[in-house]
Every structure is written in C-alpha cells, then in structure tokens.
Amino acid sequence: MTDYNQLDAWIDAHFDAEVRFLQELIRVPTDTPPGNNAPHAERTAELLKGFGFEVEKHAVPQADVKAYGMESITNLIVRRPYGEGRTIALNAHGDVVPPGEGWTKEPYGGQIEGGKIYGRASAVSKCDFATFTFAVRALEALQAKLHGTVELHFTYDEEFGGEMGPGWLLRHKLTKPDLLIAAGFSYEVVTAHNGCLQLEVTVHGKMAHAAVPDTGVDALHGAVQILNALYLQNTLYQQVSSKVVGINHPYLNVGRIEGGTNTNVVPGKVIFKLDRRMIPEENPAQVEAAVRQVITDAAAKLPGISVDIRRILLANAMKPLPGNQPLVAAIQKHGEQVFGQAIPAMGTPLYTDVRLYAEAGIPGVIYGAGPRTVLESHAKRSDERLELEDLRRATKVIARTLRDLLA
16 A cells, blocks of 8 residues: 555544544634633643644733733644654634524534534634644554654634734744645635735714704714715726636625614714725735725715724735745645545635735645535535535545655
C-alpha cells in the first residue's frame, strides 16, 4: 500500500469516531452573540487530550473580551513537531451565529439522518475541527519520517471579525506558521475572499406625540430616505466587476433596524446596521468614505435630521500571497483523486478571519469539509447540515496534503 492508501484506510477505520467527535463539538452551544465560548474550548481540549494531544489554552483577558462585545474566549493551539521543516497551521473557528427559527432538527443535537449530520456549525466550521484533528491523527498513525510541524488553531470569534482569535494569537506572537489551511468547503480551494465594512448609523430626529406630529421630526422617515439612498448604490455596484473567479461585484445589505418608543409616538431615534462587501480590488478607506458620504448627503436634505456613524468592523479582503502554490497544488491533486473531479482555485464572496494570517504575511488557502455552495449547507440558516461523505473525503485530502508538505 502507498502512504496515501494507508492514510485513507486509517480514516475509514476511524470515521465513526470522527463523527462522534463532531457530534460532541456541535452539542456545546457557541452562539455569538453573546459569545460565551470558553466552555466549548474546555470541552474541545478535553476531547483532544483523549487523543493524546497536548493542548495550550490561551484565554483572552476578560476586560478585552467585554470591550470587544463578547463574554468569554479561550483560543486553543495544539503543536505537533516532527523535526526540522516548515510549520503548517490548520485553523477552524468554533463560534457560530445563533440558530434562529425554522429548525426541524435540534440545532445543537448533532442528529444524523440520510447520510447527513445536522446542527449549527456542522458545516461552518466545527466540522473542520474534526477534519483537521483526524487528518493529523491519520498522519501520525502512518509513522512515516516527517519534516516540520503541524499546529491546530481552534479559535472563537470569527463572527466578530477574528481580532480576538487568530488576530490575538498573532499579535501576541504565540504562533508564526509558514503556511495555513483554514476551514472551508470540499469542492474548491479558496485563495481570495471579499472584505467587509460594517457601520452602525444612528438617525436623530425629535420625539413627539403622534396626535401633533408637526411638533416633532420623524427619525424613521429620515432613516427611510437614507436607506433608499444606500440601496440605490447596489445598482451602481453591479457595474463594478471583480477579476477574481468566484467573486462578482460589491454589494450592501442592511441587516438590523431598531427605533421608536411606541406606536403613538413620533420616533426620535432610529438605529440601523449595514454590511458593505468589498471586492479584493477595492480600497477599504475609499469605500468607507464613500458610504459615509452617501449617508451624510442624504441626511443633509432632511431638515431636523442628524446622523452619527460608527464603524463596527473593517475586514480587509484576502488576496493570494506568493508562496501559497504548494498548498493549492497538493489540495487540487488529492482533491481530484479523492472526489473524482477537478478542484478549482477561486475566490469566495464570504469574508473570514483567514485574512489576518495573510496580513501577517502567511500564505494560506481555505479548504475543508463542506458542500459545493453555502446555500446547500444551510450555513447561517435553519437545519444547517453536512454530508458525512464530504467530511470523510475532505479528511483524506487534508491528510494526504500534509503528507506531501511534510515529506
């Protein structure tokens, strides 16, 4: 048998254990917000120790976490040194958006039905805690001569931007890998992704009794005019195309609105939060300035209306770094062999905390267990699910890739 055959055979023989490991990870909630994620890190560390892995727990100071808007974060690092050579990091995040409504399965049950596992983070990205962990276990069971180190990075704030996850580990010089593979989907290797700007806009008017509305200034009416001006930008954004395969054009979304005090009161304040996705070719500073200008210009046309604009998040786009080619080549080679189809290298309209590794000069790609599209996985929707065969095959691809990179 070749090394690849032996890796595949080990993964097949231990696949039930890999699925149970993923079920255990799904069953510990990590809704973010509120972001009380240290308990999941503790459970993950306990399970990893059961595999004989020594786990470093890096708790982010509570004051920093609270200021960030979350409740608790403990990031995990597992280091597996095999000799002189480069260090390859495998990163996945354990935090998730809250389940929301419409589930037909228990969001934190890890239920298996029809060859799929259901639950929040089954596809994004607790599944790749399992993919990466069992790929490393398979590699070590091979008992081959290896050169280099593998690190598992399990972090807990991707939904907030990653600054207290990978960003915190990198700033504190707790890691400096040479290459990175981060959680992703099985049918493509992602080398670039969009950036994201999020703003909170507070529209101020003047509260008044609804019986005498002329004595007030309707902040909701003002917000509608501002929102119309913002949504008009989406028509203009469609005229801008990215040259990165898999990424189309910029777009803007308003995901949350709140305001007013009662139905019989003219609202004096309305707050909304917007999300502006940036293609890799755009300049984030120019994008933010332009969005702010649209808001202030619209508000200036409305007597009695004023606005405050606060940046919530600025995540730069991920662009391919020179040096990522060994990752791309190995994943494409083994992906095609295992899945029986070509694995394209492309961009994605998502944004992730992988960009923080790229900003630190670490070449990386996004690849892991998952379907052909985000829509198929139900990520961030009800009944999120993962095909178990995708988990099995992605684990084989990662194990084979590590074998090549550490040869």
